[in-house]
Amino acid sequence: MSERPPLAAVAVLSAAALAYELLLLRLFAIIQWHLFAYLAISVALLGIGAAGSLVTLARRRLLAAWRRNFVLAATGFAIAAVACFAVAERLPFNALEIAWNPRQFAVLAAIYVLLFLPFLSAATALCIAYSRFGGAIAQLYGADILGAGVGSLGLLAALFLLHPAETLRLICGLGLAAAAIAAWPASRRLGSTLGLLALAGPWLLPAAAIELVSSDYKDLSQALRVKEARVLAQRVSPLGVVTVVASPLVPLRHAPGLSLNAGDGPPAQLGLFIDGQTAGAVTRFDGALAPLAYLTHTTAALPYRLLQRPRVLVLGAGAGSDVLQAMAHGARWVDAVEANSQITGLVQEELADFSGRPYSRPDVHLHAAEARGFIAASRDDFDLIQLALVDAFGVSAAGLGALNESHLYTVEALDAYLQRLAPGGLLAITRWVSLPPRDSLRLFATAIAALERRGVAEPGRSLVMVRGWNTATLMLKNGAFSAAEIAAVRSFCRQHSFDIVHVHGIAAAEANLYNVQERDDFFDGTRALLGPARQDFLDRYKFELTPATDDRPYFFHFFKWWTLPELLDLRSRGALPPLDWGYPVLIMALCQAVTVSLLLILLPLALADTRLAFGAAPTALRRRVPVYFLALGLGFMAIEIPFLQRFSLFLSHPLYAAAVVLASFLVFAGLGARFSARLAPGTRWPFVAIAGIALLYVVVLPPLLAALMGLAQAWKILLTVLLVAPLAFCLGMPFPLGLAAVAGRAAALVPWAWGINGFASVVATLLATLLAIHWGQSLVVVAAVLLYGIAAWQFPQQAPGDAPGPA
């Protein structure tokens, strides 16, 4: 019987497990949308580390029939990946109710357990392979990480072709294929049977087994509940499932920010949903401008009052309502930028008769690009740059996007937009109104910072902000607003009953006239931000309003710790406080991950059998193993995540970024792992190289990438690969070097070390986000370098004078 390491099976299983992890994020985005789903997945990933503890505890039994157990675990993954998700999505979990109903936590816990099982199964198989073939760890790790890279790329490709639910079949098939490959050398019959099952089985699953059960509270579920409402068209891509709904009996109507004085609402519209949440509407357009009159009655229409036949750049054009608005106002030319080609494709093709193909008008030019990338590459000057309601209200209102990086609203972003304005041009950003004011004030603070960065001495003269009851629009001018323009703003607000938040020279009596608030925190806030006590205001305000930067791109994170007692007090008095959920959920996830990790890392030490096996290892090694693998697990992710984000901004398009950066990291780390087999045990230079390159990149990358953002996409991809390669190559070495050293001296510690690294990776993902929110991404990398320093110091080899452990 062949006893070669099952490299192919490891690669395929690793690809399946990583693809499953990414797919779960997509699936939960569709059926739920709440961060609690993210919480469940982060806990489920602990299954990977838990496999290390499991193999540690049952090492002898599992390794005695390693192949059979590998096959069983891989098959278990294939079944659990489909079955556990099917059960989990049918549990009556309602994330929205969790603040009111503690019983929802019990349901959430059941989801944790269910999603934990597939990862535990897959990782158990992988850990068995590592433990059985201690001499081939470099090759195994290379196959593992290469598989993960191919899995992530493969999933992206699959999501272009298949609905995410159908993709579950692929994952199941890959799991069975891994089992088949592992079984083949020992049993051709079993291998063939599993192989046939891998090819045919997943496709024989009934549709009901992979049917997505969406929350009743998602916008799409609600829209389809209306009599005769139906899905008219749908397109899928890794960016989301785009669904268009027609409702002939009760028309859908979407006109955010519409003045109460507007005589008419919108003409016929089709509902547009991304992952089941409202993402605007497709408006009927036959070339006649009169039905678009409603678009002149929104806060976003303000800049058109100040400009004559402008050249307009619409960022985040979506289904085209901002383009129609520009046309309704007589724009002479419109450049529309939209990253999600599925939306523009639907508007231009399937819905062409209804939409009137707005992007094909002679005076409109569509660009399939992301805002920052387009702006960096553009050499044109615009009279108006529009950025209106790019994120959905539900997400904005519930603070669900708090952990998402957004490079749209950073100081650097606003600076870049301003650079592309013609003299006297306007940048207009419209956002939903949230109370108490959060994002509007933060945007104002960010605008001040961007203007000051450009040397504008009196930013208040270049800023105008108005608000209606549910939208607010901020305008930045390339120059100072003239008295005539300010008069036009006043007239516009009077006509539409919008309130002026800021114009130069505003008196308190002019504010808070139409949409009256008990205290006008918008007006007070903008006064304070423009005045000498800005820092004091930022410190005392109960929400975080400090301008977001490219290094800390967390525009939607508003939570401040010191408000917690007041929020808890409100809750104790029956009120639901204005809490943005993202940050507290991150803290919960981190606490859970740390607790579960510690318990499962310490469990083997508490049991007599494993204590005995561990006892055979030298004392110093037993101390060094947890420190080394903890530091590596934390350090790897703490370097990878900030650089992923930095390069994502550089590549601009979210898909290119995910594909190129992730694949480069994993492929070169895999090559590094293979290369490490040639290095002498205890080699330290990879640690020095990691520290040197990472620190160099912290200093050099931000200005370098900013300067080169305007390059053609092909050059940017090449440059990204070249920059990622040396760092990832070195990052791939310490883990196999360390694990091989452990395997050579105390094989019983291998699965434990592997598990510790797995736990640390999950904790690090959460911790890196938390620290990046507070410190910025650069300091997270510095912390990672320190961790690699600790790892180098605690490398698991015998130091002079180390005593062997008791036999």
Place this chain on the structure above:
Amino acid sequence: MPMQCWQTSCRWLAVALALLSALAVAADDGMSTERRAMVATVAAMARDFRAGGIDARVLAALERLPRHEFVPAPLRASAYENRPLPVGYGQTISQPYIVAVMTDLLRVGAGDTALEIGTGSGYQAAVLAELGVKVSTIEIVEPLAREAAERLRRLGYGGIATRIGDGYHGWPEQGPFDAIMVTAAASHVPPPLLRQLKTGGRMVIPVGPPFQTQQLMLVEKRADGTLLTRQLMPVVFVPLTGGHD
């Protein structure tokens, strides 16, 4: 100040009398204790968060209404907890405190007319009917509308006019209205509804995702026909404290 003390005492006396009278008329359905406790909680919250508290008539209406009849059977035990509950079809019955505040904001009384967009379970319509208001209510989700209509009829609120369909155009045949409540989320206030609001009339719109009412918008139509909106938060959370005031 003595005058303020006197006013406060009068208000408390009125609340107490209203509660007592409500107690007398409430049907003995075995839930009166829970109902009383719920109203006490709502009144306590109103004292904490609203300068003027809540009209005693509104509290009395809540005390009379069998809220457990408006929630799905499995949730009846939770019907008098001060929290929103799911009622099926992706809809909720609002937190009793929010119902009280919204009703209070409408400032309606006997003989007034009210339009509700989004019947839901019918609870809000019944609260208004308890105040002697002539209520018309429209629900877009057909099964929900049928269930609510049947429930309202069974509980003796047959005077409430119910309709299945699109609330966007209001119900001109029943209007104009002294009060309009738009409990179904909307990206904008439908212009036809504003036209059906009487001069001096009030419209209330809760804003926020399900289970999370974050602000209440109150629209008032002034004598000259112009509209004034007030944006109110149901709870007091002043973003700036200390030294700012």
